[in-house]
Amino acid sequence: LDVGFVGTGSMGSMLVRSLIGSRALRAERVVASNRSAGRLNRLAEEVPGLRTAPLADLFCQCDTVFLCVKPPDILTVLADAGRYISEAHLLIVITNSVDLADLEAAVPARLAKVIPSLTQTVGAGIALLIFGSRCTEHDRSALHRLLAHISRPFIIDESQARIASDLTSCGPAFLSHVYRALARAAGRCQPDLPPPVVEAMVLQTTVATARLLDETGLSFDHVIEKVSTPGGITAEGIKVLDQHLESVWEEMIRTTVAKEHGKKVRVKL
Numbered sequence: 001l002d003v004g005f006v007g008t009g010s011m012g013s014m015l016v017r018s019l020i021g022s023r024a025l026r027a028e029r030v031v032a033s034n035r036s037a038g039r040l041n042r043l044a045e046e047v048p049g050l051r052t053a054p055l056a057d058l059f060c061q062c063d064t065v066f067l068c069v070k071p072p073d074i075l076t077v078l079a080d081a082g083r084y085i086s087e088a089h090l091l092i093v094i095t096n097s098v099d100l101a102d103l104e105a106a107v108p109a110r111l112a113k114v115i116p117s118l119t120q121t122v123g124a125g126i127a128l129l130i131f132g133s134r135c136t137e138h139d140r141s142a143l144h145r146l147l148a149h150i151s152r153p154f155i156i157d158e159s160q161a162r163i164a165s166d167l168t169s170c171g172p173a174f175l176s177h178v179y180r181a182l183a184r185a186a187g188r189c190q191p192d193l194p195p196p197v198v199e200a201m202v203l204q205t206t207v208a209t210a211r212l213l214d215e216t217g218l219s220f221d222h223v224i225e226k227v228s229t230p231g232g233i234t235a236e237g238i239k240v241l242d243q244h245l246e247s248v249w250e251e252m253i254r255t256t257v258a259k260e261h262g263k264k265v266r267v268k269l
């Protein structure tokens with residue numbers, strides 16, 4: 001049986017493209033379904049060989065199904081297709097807004113969670129893997145192997161998922177915000193440096209710093225220490241960041257935790 005993707009919006013399409021593009025899956029073995037035709041047809045045009053099907057057919061043709069719809073729409077999918085979902089299915093949700101135990105009470109399938117990241121567009125970054133209580137050893141290794149084609153899969157507990165997702169899945173947005181703030185501040189202080197030049201400086205330094213950390217194994221502390229000679233200019237800048245930034249990040253994390261708590265979708269069929 002084949003692999004299905006319900007929902008071909010931003011994340012569903014990205015996963016289909018990356019998994020097929022990386023040769024983790026053959027297009028002929030992938031079935032996609034979407035509420036409306038527009039995004040589904042566009043994806044099918046872009047990925048030759050990709051099959052499309054109505055929801056019920058997708059569950060009949062696939063034993064592994066990724067649910068890539070927004071959290072409240074999971075309820076609609078289960079209401080429409082719940083009767084086609086059996087213990088033969090491995091059902092994978094990609095959101096923290098539903099709990100696996102809730103889903104397990106609603107459907108007989110084996111349940112797992114994959115929290116992807118936009119960085120998987122370029123076959124990089126971390127995908128978080130969380131396994132429900134019914135997952136077999138085979139499910140665990142098969143899902144890990146699949147995601148390893150486009151990411152570094154990290155297996156975590158569901159209770160760790162919110163903060164881990166802030167780092168890996170929201171991370172590209174949070175870090176882009178930091179880069180943008182740095183570029184804007186530099187532009188305000190030195191208006192005769194054109195924005196594209198400032199942005200290139202920030203981007204290339206970011207890419208190089210990430211490579212330096214990743215390829216040499218240097219710690220964050222080490223890099224900070226190596227660049228900031230005591231009493232020097234960098235050290236003065238670091239003092240300002242120390243004073244203001246850590247509390248900002250902590251406030252950001254506490255906000256996402258509180259927000260998610262309020263947004264949980266309860267699954268009851």
Ligand SMILES: NC(=O)c1ccc[n+]([C@@H]2O[C@H](COP(=O)([O-])OP(=O)(O)OC[C@H]3O[C@@H](n4cnc5c(N)ncnc54)[C@H](OP(=O)(O)O)[C@@H]3O)[C@@H](O)[C@H]2O)c1
Nearest residue numbers: 007008009010011034035036068069070071073076095116
């Ligand atoms: N964006 C990220 O970086 C990111 C990262 C990790 C996880 N996620 C999670 O991924 C999930 C999807 O997010 P997204 O950004 O991909 O949303 P999106 O772009 O709005 O895509 C959702 C897709 O689901 C389709 N859909 C809705 N109800 C459906 C149904 N009953 N049957 C079939 N298809 C249905 C929609 O169809 P239409 O075309 O008709 O609207 C749409 O194409 C969310 O839970 C989000 O939390 C997102």
